[in-house]
Structures are given as C-alpha cells and as structure tokens.
Amino acid sequence: MNRPPSKLSPARSSADLTPAELKAALRECEERYRLLADTISDVLVTIDNDLTILFVNRAAERVFGYTPAELLGQRLPVLIPAFPHRKDILQQDAKTASAQCLELSGAHKTGARISLSVSFTRFHGQGKEYATGVIRDMTEHKQAQEALRDAELKLKSVLSSGPGGQIIAEAPSMLGLLDRVKKAAASYAGILIQGETGSGKECIALLLHQQSPRANKTFVARNCAAIPENLFESEMFGHKKGSFTGADRDRKGAFVEADGGTLFLDEIGDLAYDHQTKLLRAIQEKVVRPVGGDKDIPVDPRIICATNKDLRERCKANQFREDLYYRLVTVMLVVPPLRERREDIIPLARHFVGLASKWTRTLTPLAEERLLDYTWPGNVRELRSLMDQAVIFASGNEIQAEELYFPVSSDGNGRDSLALADVERRHILQVLKNCAGNKSEAAKVLRLARSTLVLKLRAYATA
Numbered sequence: 001m002n003r004p005p006s007k008l009s010p011a012r013s014s015a016d017l018t019p020a021e022l023k024a025a026l027r028e029c030e031e032r033y034r035l036l037a038d039t040i041s042d043v044l045v046t047i048d049n050d051l052t053i054l055f056v057n058r059a060a061e062r063v064f065g066y067t068p069a070e071l072l073g074q075r076l077p078v079l080i081p082a083f084p085h086r087k088d089i090l091q092q093d094a095k096t097a098s099a100q101c102l103e104l105s106g107a108h109k110t111g112a113r114i115s116l117s118v119s120f121t122r123f124h125g126q127g128k129e130y131a132t133g134v135i136r137d138m139t140e141h142k143q144a145q146e147a148l149r150d151a152e153l154k155l156k157s158v159l160s161s162g163p164g165g166q167i168i169a170e171a172p173s174m175l176g177l178l179d180r181v182k183k184a185a186a187s188y189a190g191i192l193i194q195g196e197t198g199s200g201k202e203c204i205a206l207l208l209h210q211q212s213p214r215a216n217k218t219f220v221a222r223n224c225a226a227i228p229e230n231l232f233e234s235e236m237f238g239h240k241k242g243s244f245t246g247a248d249r250d251r252k253g254a255f256v257e258a259d260g261g262t263l264f265l266d267e268i269g270d271l272a273y274d275h276q277t278k279l280l281r282a283i284q285e286k287v288v289r290p291v292g293g294d295k296d297i298p299v300d301p302r303i304i305c306a307t308n309k310d311l312r313e314r315c316k317a318n319q320f321r322e323d324l325y326y327r328l329v330t331v332m333l334v335v336p337p338l339r340e341r342r343e344d345i346i347p348l349a350r351h352f353v354g355l356a357s358k359w360t361r362t363l364t365p366l367a368e369e370r371l372l373d374y375t376w377p378g379n380v381r382e383l384r385s386l387m388d389q390a391v392i393f394a395s396g397n398e399i400q401a402e403e404l405y406f407p408v409s410s411d412g413n414g415r416d417s418l419a420l421a422d423v424e425r426r427h428i429l430q431v432l433k434n435c436a437g438n439k440s441e442a443a444k445v446l447r448l449a450r451s452t453l454v455l456k457l458r459a460y461a462t463a
Contacts, residue, residue: 044057063106063114065248115139172343178207191305191331193306195306200379255282258299261301338380352387370406386405389431428446428457
C-alpha cells in the first residue's frame with residue numbers, strides 16, 4: 001500500500017499546498033529546527049538588520065544566564081556589548097564567503113565578562129536582511145591558556161641554559177639534584193619535593209613535568225595553603241552549576257584539568273587533615289566527584305607535591321595521614337637552600353639582572369662580593385626580588401654595591417634578614433611609588449598579574 005505524501009513530501013510543491021497546510025508545514029519546520037538547535041552546545045542566534053534577536057536556542061541560558069524568552073525582542077548588544085562597533089562581522093554572505101570567527105567579550109546576566117568566539121553569516125528572506133550567528137563560550141579555554149602562559153613565564157624566568165642543563169646550577173648539590181630529577185621524571189612515581197620557602201621547588205616540579213612522558217600535557221599547580229577550607233573540594237574536584245551560592249556554571253577542578261598531565265600540589269604539609277582523606281581517595285581510586293554531582297569522573301594526573309615541612313614528623317604528631325604520605329612519596333627530592341649552593345649565587349644574580357633590565361647591566365666585583373656575603377634566608381626568590389630592585393635603582397650600566405638593598409638587622413650587618421614577606425612588601429610598595437601609583441605599570445615591572453598585585457596591596461592595607 002502506498003502512503004499518502006506528507007506535507008513536506010517532494011511529491012507536492014509548496015504551490016500545491018493550501019494556506020492551512022502551508023502554515024502547518026512551516027510550524028513543523030520551525031519545531032524541527034528548534035529541537036535541533038536546542039541540542040547544540042553553542043549559542044545559535046538570528047537577528048534582523050537592527051540587531052534585534054528573533055531566535056535564540058537554549059544554550060543561551062547556560063552561556064549568558066538568560067532564557068530564550070528573556071532575549072527575544074532584545075538587541076544583540078545585551079549579550080555582546082561591542083557588537084554595534086563590529087558590523088564588519090555581518091559583511092560575510094552565506095552564499096559567497098565563509099564566515100569569519102572573531103574573539104569578542106560577552107556579558108553574562110550577572111555582569112561577569114565572558115570570552116566568546118563569534119561567527120555570523122547574512123542571508124535574505126521576504127525582502128529583508130537577517131543574520132544567523134554561532135557563539136561559543138571560550139572562557140574556560142582562555143583561562144586554561146592563561147594558566148599555561150603563566151606556567152611558561154614562571155619556567156622561563158628561572159630556567160636558562162647553563163652547566164646544570166636547563167636550570168642555572170654550578171653547585172655540586174644542585175647538579176646532583178638535577179641528575180635525580182632526570183631519572184625520576186621518566187617514571188610515574190609520586191614525588192615529594194622538600195625545601196625551604198623560595199628555594200625553587202615549583203621550578204623543579206616544572207622541570208620534572210617537562211622531562212616526563214607527559215610533557216605535552218597540562219601542568220596544573222595549586223597551593224594547598226592558599227585554598228579556603230570551604231572551597232577545597234570545588235578547587236580540587238570541581239563543582240556543578242547551582243551546587244552552592246555563586247556556582248553559576250559548571251567548573252572543572254584541578255584533577256580534571258591535569259588529567260593525563262601533572263598536578264603539582266605545593267605546601268602539601270599545610271593541608272587540613274579531613275581534606276587529606278578526600279585527597280587520598282582521589283589518588284587511590286583515580287576518580288573524583290564534583291560538588292553537587294552524582295557521577296564519578298575518572299582522572300589520571302601524575303601527582304608531584306612540595307613542602308617546607310617535615311612530613312614524617314607531622315605523621316608522628318598525627319597531623320598528616322601516614323597512608324597518604326606513602327601514597328604520595330615514592331621519590332623524595334630535596335632542594336638545597338641558596339646559602340648551601342654559593343656557587344650558584346652570582347650566575348643566578350646575573351641571570352635575574354638580564355631578565356629585569358632592557359639594557360645590558362652588570363654587577364661590580366664589590367656588589368658580587370656583597371651578594372656572596374649574605375645568608376639569603378629567602379633563598380632564590382629573595383635574590384630575584386633584590387636584583388629586580390637593584391635594576392630599578394641603578395644609576396648606570398653597572399650595579400654598585402651600595403645600590404643593593406639588604407634588610408637591616410639589629411646588628412646592622414644584614415645577616416639576620418627581615419622575613420621574606422617584609423622584603424617583598426617593601427619592594428612592591430617602592431615599585432608602586434616609582435610608577436606614580438599606577439597599578440598596571442607596577443604589575444608589569446613586578447611581573448605579576450594586576451589582580452595579584454591588587455590582592456597583595458589590600459592585604460598590606462589591612463595588616
């Protein structure tokens with residue numbers, strides 16, 4: 001038995017349909033299009049020549065926070081404020097050219113900024129011009145790029161060619177450490193890097209990652225001491241949208257971000273005891289469950305930890321789980337303090353001067369002698385800070401001994417330094433003063449993100 005042709009059957013042209021059939025067929029097409037559009041994760045939007053939104057799919061609610069009903073009849077700049085100034089986007093015609101993707105900033109309903117990839121094509125219908133666009137949320141991608149860029153900058157600022165291979169090292173203790181790093185990097189063993197604050201533990205972690213089979217994957221770093229207790233699970237394991245106040249979208253945690261790559265957990269010795277249990281489960285079972293989620297996510301990051309504390313002593317004092325310790329520590333690498341690797345002081349100082357200065361500057365012999373005579377309680381980080389400061393205040397191409405600022409102790413010889421935090425605070429405030437209070441310029445000089453500088457200044461103001 002032959003079936004009667006449907007309303008959209010090619011057996012009947014649109015001219016053969018009655019007005020009622022044509023209207024019903026149109027509704028059916030629109031419904032099919034809407035169902036298809038709502039399965040797509042990107043935002044699909046149709047606008048007229050006045051930028052009025054005529055259609056938008058349900059992805060708009062996930063990306064921008066607005067329901068389709070809220071957006072219909074509004075103008076596109078409510079989502080993309082810069083759009084009226086970028087009408088060149090609409091010059092591409094679907095029939096004559098491929099659409100051009102542009103990176104623009106979007107506005108979430110909450111006022112938050114969103115990174116977008118936007119592509120529009122024009123078409124004509126019923127004597128009018130329209131445009132259909134595809135809008136992709138690139139915020140997480142941008143954040144991942146920035147995190148990777150920050151990690152690369154950190155690496156480049158400390159790594160250099162030299163006798164030690166990639167890290168500047170001439171001291172036998174550092175050369176021996178680098179040999180152990182090379183051997184440990186090739187394995188999948190858990191590694192604990194132990195050393196004083198500022199000695200370069202994160203640089204060793206980065207080098208381990210770069211020399212490992214996972215070098216082409218992501219390196220993710222988290223400071224356990226800096227994570228608020230109530231945000232630990234969200235930071236490490238992620239969260240689902242709506243799982244708590246402020247969770248306006250899904251978020252990947254550090255374990256998911258580092259899946260297949262390396263997860264570096266700095267200051268692991270400061271991790272709260274109850275959080276150690278959750279961390280142990282994630283490492284043992286290789287799964288995490290986001291806050292507010294109902295499914296486990298398989299993950300496989302290589303774990304590298306660092307601490308300036310004695311974890312064995314903390315285990316004895318019941319401050320650190322012994323089972324977590326043995327899970328984390330297959331190999332222990334100890335970074336010697338700068339005072340025990342004096343052969344590295346001058347090469348490092350010269351390297352940091354080169355990084356901090358646009359012009360060729362050198363240290364006088366007397367200046368180098370003063371560097372060697374100092375005890376460096378803040379280690380390599382303090383040396384870097386001192387060299388940045390010396391470049392700022394240098395009166396000529398040579399940095400004089402008197403242009404080196406050492407914290408003055410009670411006996412006046414600088415051997416018992418102020419705390420590193422005080423050195424950093426004085427340096428940051430001096431740079432800000434030299435930049436006439438311009439935080440953006442000061443952040444560039446200090447090689448900090450502007451947001452980081454602002455947080456430090458707020459902390460100084462409330463201290």
